[in-house]
Amino acid sequence: MNLEDCHNFDDFRKLAKKKLPSPIFHYIDGGSDDETTLKRNTEAFNSCDLIPNILRGTGKPDLSTKIFGRKINIPLFLSPTAMQRLYHPDGDKASAKAAEKFGTMYSMSTMANNSIEEISNISSGPKLFQLYIHKDKSITDDLVERCKRANFDGLCLTVDTIVAGNRERDHRTGFTTPPKLTLNSLMSFAMKPRWVFDYLTNKKFELSNVKNKTDKGTNITKSVIEYINEQYDPGMNWKDAEYVVRKWNGPFALKGIMSVEDAKRAIDIGCTAIMISNHGGRQLDGSTSPFDQIKEISDAVGDKIEIILDGGIRRGTHVLKAIAAGAKACSLGKAFLFSLSAGGQKGVEKLLQNMQNEIERDMMLMGCKNLEELNISKLIYRK
Amino acid sequence: MKLKDCHNFYDFRKLAKKKLPSPIFHYIDGAADDEITYKRNTSAFNDVDLIPNVLRGVESVDLSTTIFGKKIDLPFYCAPTALQRLFHYDGERAVGKAAQKFNTMFGVSALATVSVEEIASLIDTPKMFQFYFHKDRGLNDSCLERAKAAKFDVLALTVDTITGGNRERDLRTGFTSPPKLTLSSLYSFATKPMWGINYLTKGKFELPHLQDYVKEGTSTNTSIGNYFSTMLDQSMNWNDAEKLCSQWGGHFALKGVMSVEDAKRAVDIGCTGIMVSNHGGRQLDGSRSPFDQLAEIVDAVGDKLDVICEGGFQRGTHMLKALSIGAKACSGGRLYLYALAAAGQAGVERALGQYKAELVRDMKLMGCTKISDLNRSNLRFRKNES
Numbered sequence: 001m002n003l004e005d006c007h008n009f010d011d012f013r014k015l016a017k018k019k020l021p022s023p024i025f026h027y028i029d030g031g032s033d034d035e036t037t038l039k040r041n042t043e044a045f046n047s048c049d050l051i052p053n054i055l056r057g058t059g060k061p062d063l064s065t066k067i068f069g070r071k072i073n074i075p076l077f078l079s080p081t082a083m084q085r086l087y088h089p090d091g092d093k094a095s096a097k098a099a100e101k102f103g104t105m106y107s108m109s110t111m112a113n114n115s116i117e118e119i120s121n122i123s124s125g126p127k128l129f130q131l132y133i134h135k136d137k138s139i140t141d142d143l144v145e146r147c148k149r150a151n152f153d154g155l156c157l158t159v160d161t162i163v164a165g166n167r168e169r170d171h172r173t174g175f176t177t178p179p180k181l182t183l184n185s186l187m188s189f190a191m192k193p194r195w196v197f198d199y200l201t202n203k204k205f206e207l208s209n210v211k212n213k214t215d216k217g218t219n220i221t222k223s224v225i226e227y228i229n230e231q232y233d234p235g236m237n238w239k240d241a242e243y244v245v246r247k248w249n250g251p252f253a254l255k256g257i258m259s260v261e262d263a264k265r266a267i268d269i270g271c272t273a274i275m276i277s278n279h280g281g282r283q284l285d286g287s288t289s290p291f292d293q294i295k296e297i298s299d300a301v302g303d304k305i306e307i308i309l310d311g312g313i314r315r316g317t318h319v320l321k322a323i324a325a326g327a328k329a330c331s332l333g334k335a336f337l338f339s340l341s342a343g344g345q346k347g348v349e350k351l352l353q354n355m356q357n358e359i360e361r362d363m364m365l366m367g368c369k370n371l372e373e374l375n376i377s378k379l380i381y382r383k
Numbered sequence: 384m385k386l387k388d389c390h391n392f393y394d395f396r397k398l399a400k401k402k403l404p405s406p407i408f409h410y411i412d413g414a415a416d417d418e419i420t421y422k423r424n425t426s427a428f429n430d431v432d433l434i435p436n437v438l439r440g441v442e443s444v445d446l447s448t449t450i451f452g453k454k455i456d457l458p459f460y461c462a463p464t465a466l467q468r469l470f471h472y473d474g475e476r477a478v479g480k481a482a483q484k485f486n487t488m489f490g491v492s493a494l495a496t497v498s499v500e501e502i503a504s505l506i507d508t509p510k511m512f513q514f515y516f517h518k519d520r521g522l523n524d525s526c527l528e529r530a531k532a533a534k535f536d537v538l539a540l541t542v543d544t545i546t547g548g549n550r551e552r553d554l555r556t557g558f559t560s561p562p563k564l565t566l567s568s569l570y571s572f573a574t575k576p577m578w579g580i581n582y583l584t585k586g587k588f589e590l591p592h593l594q595d596y597v598k599e600g601t602s603t604n605t606s607i608g609n610y611f612s613t614m615l616d617q618s619m620n621w622n623d624a625e626k627l628c629s630q631w632g633g634h635f636a637l638k639g640v641m642s643v644e645d646a647k648r649a650v651d652i653g654c655t656g657i658m659v660s661n662h663g664g665r666q667l668d669g670s671r672s673p674f675d676q677l678a679e680i681v682d683a684v685g686d687k688l689d690v691i692c693e694g695g696f697q698r699g700t701h702m703l704k705a706l707s708i709g710a711k712a713c714s715g716g717r718l719y720l721y722a723l724a725a726a727g728q729a730g731v732e733r734a735l736g737q738y739k740a741e742l743v744r745d746m747k748l749m750g751c752t753k754i755s756d757l758n759r760s761n762l763r764f765r766k767n768e769s
Contacts, residue, residue, distance in 0.1 A: 007551050007554055007555075008416075008417075008551065045669065046419055046669075049420075049423075049669065049670055049671030049672070049675065050667060050669050050670040050671065051641055051642045051670070051671055051676070052543065052641050052642070052661075052667055052670055053642055053644065053645055054542035054543065054545075054637065054639060054640060054641075054645050055542055055619060055620050055621045055623070055624055055637075055645070055648075056620060057617075057618040057619060057620035058545070058617070059617060059618055314417075315416055315417065315668070315669070317416065317667070317668055317669035317670075318669075320669075321669065357549075358416075358549060361546050361547075361548075361549060362667060362669075364545050364546045364617070365543070365545060365546065365548070365666055365667040365670075366667065367545075380671055380675075380676075382675070383764075383766065
């Protein structure tokens with residue numbers, strides 16, 4: 001199996017599974033507790049049906065949209081995800097370049113293995129920085145300043161990881177950052193010698209954006225759960241969020257909004273966008289899925305704030321349904337990490353090409369010329 | 384397993400799978416993306432239950448209905464499907480003759496492997512010609528004139544293939560038309576030698592309606608998705624459909640209508656029928672199923688044109704439910720294609736006979752003796768289920 005055989009999400013997942021040591025594969029693939037919410041994130045799209053229109057003579061549809069003040073060519077971008085060096089030696093560089101090539105947004109996690117400056121030097125495409133608020137407040141100020149200097153377009157503050165989710169697969173595989181050889185995991189690393197070779201012969205693993213402030217996660221091995229619980233401020237509140245909004249003074253999103261009430265409050269503190277997300281089903285299991293919740297949120301605040309749907313997207317038709325229900329764009333986490341693992345920059349490009357083809361085909365089959373034509377009248381929810 | 388062991392849709396499917404090289408089987412069996420809409424097309428029937436009436440005196444049942452001005456003896460017919468000679472060497476001849484035997488309508492595809500002239504000379508049961516709107520207007524005129532000269536009763540313009548669906552099984556098996564031997568498909572062809580012998584010895588594979596105009600499809604191997612995307616006119620609009628309707632000058636249908644708005648517009652341009660269809664789930668996955676959408680469309684336009692429900696039918700009771708909502712008739716492709724692959728004309732006759740027997744039995748159990756006895760009071764929709 002190689003990249004040419006990857007036609008869909010499951011294919012990329014399968015190829016990633018072949019390439020990655022199992023603790024790393026399961027870190028991407030897993031959710032929290034019983035993974036009920038993880039599964040629902042995708043299944044939710046089947047609770048409604050698309051109603052196509054015919055004979056519209058649409059020709060090639062325009063797939064562009066605008067988020068965080070930037071036009072993107074497809075209504076789909078790469079979510080911020082941590083530690084991409086674990087999946088491919090090129091890490092964030094691969095995803096940033098692939099996103100730039102497709103004219104869409106790349107997002108950088110606070111826990112990236114490349115620095116803000118490094119990525120800004122190699123990509124002039126739209127860029128979003130994802131922020132975690134650390135207990136050490138000087139980290140926040142430092143990150144915001146650096147993003148400004150590096151010309152990032154938007155900032156998003158993750159608000160659904162106030163404490164780490166119970167990711168049981170990581171307990172079982174002993175996943176840590178940086179990866180640590182344990183008796184348990186030895187076998188799975190030994191079976192992927194190519195990964196180990198790449199990992200050891202490329203740049204040292206580090207949390208590039210915070211390494212000058214803390215050794216944890218760079219030189220001191222931590223499980224992600226420990227890292228979150230030690231480093232992030234569990235007392236984070238609306239005031240802290242407002243502080244960052246003001247400090248940034250540009251396009252700003254809260255990532256992890258799930259209620260109408262909080263969406264309204266996001267507007268009040270000056271956010272320009274929200275990302276409806278449950279962190280890919282990795283935090284609170286049993287919580288509602290982004291697609292199940294989007295219509296209510298869009299009805300309440302859709303005319304005042306940009307809505308981005310994050311989580312569960314596997315198909316072009318999922319993107320179409322999200323947009324019809326009120327999203328300006330969608331973002332991909334797992335899908336793109338599997339494609340990164342499967343083939344680095346080429347892998348992510350193949351995924352984005354597949355998704356662009358699907359969205360374009362689906363728009364034509366719907367009889368829609370542009371994304372504005374996709375509205376709630378194109379959906380029927382099953383009873 | 385033999386033809387006499389085929390008692391239902393699923394048995395025919397199993398036998399077809401045994402007989403066909405796998406790329407060809409999966410071309411019939413597959414659908415778009417994750418095949419969610421394909422599955423929903425059938426599972427939608429399970430969201431509603433039949434309410435039978437008793438003591439109605441039901442010794443004789445009349446299954447006839449009238450569509451496009453023609454009386455047919457069954458409330459279902461063979462939808463137009465492409466490339467039938469890939470499935471059995473008799474292809475459209477087998478299906479046409481079987482339809483004739485039951486006096487129901489036979490749909491012939493623009494991508495048929497037997498010509499409209501030959502079909503017209505073989506059978507006199509009502510016939511529909513399915514039309515694709517090509518970029519080449521000469522080809523369009525030729526198809527229309529030939530169908531007219533051959534005295535076809537209905538022209539159906541397919542409107543849900545403005546671009547090819549994402550049929551991933553075909554991507555994996557490398558399905559093309561005519562079939563092409565590749566290293567990965569060689570094995571599957573080699574293990575079905577009878578199919579290969581018949582394919583090579585029973586006449587050359589042709590697309591008679593297209594071959595004077597194009598090389599695609601007849602001598603050059605092409606995928607169906609590629610044909611849709613490169614040969615059909617993606618700018619096709621309502622004006623084109625209206626012109627075609629008046630150029631045809633007879634019964635005219637749009638195949639692939641899914642919204643009330645478009646159904647009303649079909650009335651406006653002079654259509655006498657529509658097929659509520661999503662192309663057997665083979666085009667836009669995640670789109671609504673015909674049965675889910677049927678009531679709304681029947682309510683809006685059912686008194687102005689013939690509404691035909693197409694797709695998902697695997698049982699007589701499924702048809703009963705669609706007819707109770709108000710469909711004038713039901714149609715399907717896989718409905719008879721597995722049977723064609725399983726045993727040619729004899730297979731299709733056995734399949735049509737079984738659906739007929741199921742319908743007669745089900746009508747009696749419902750306490751109904753004619754199709755017009757069926758209505759929505761026979762049905763109860765279950766609540767809160769998806």
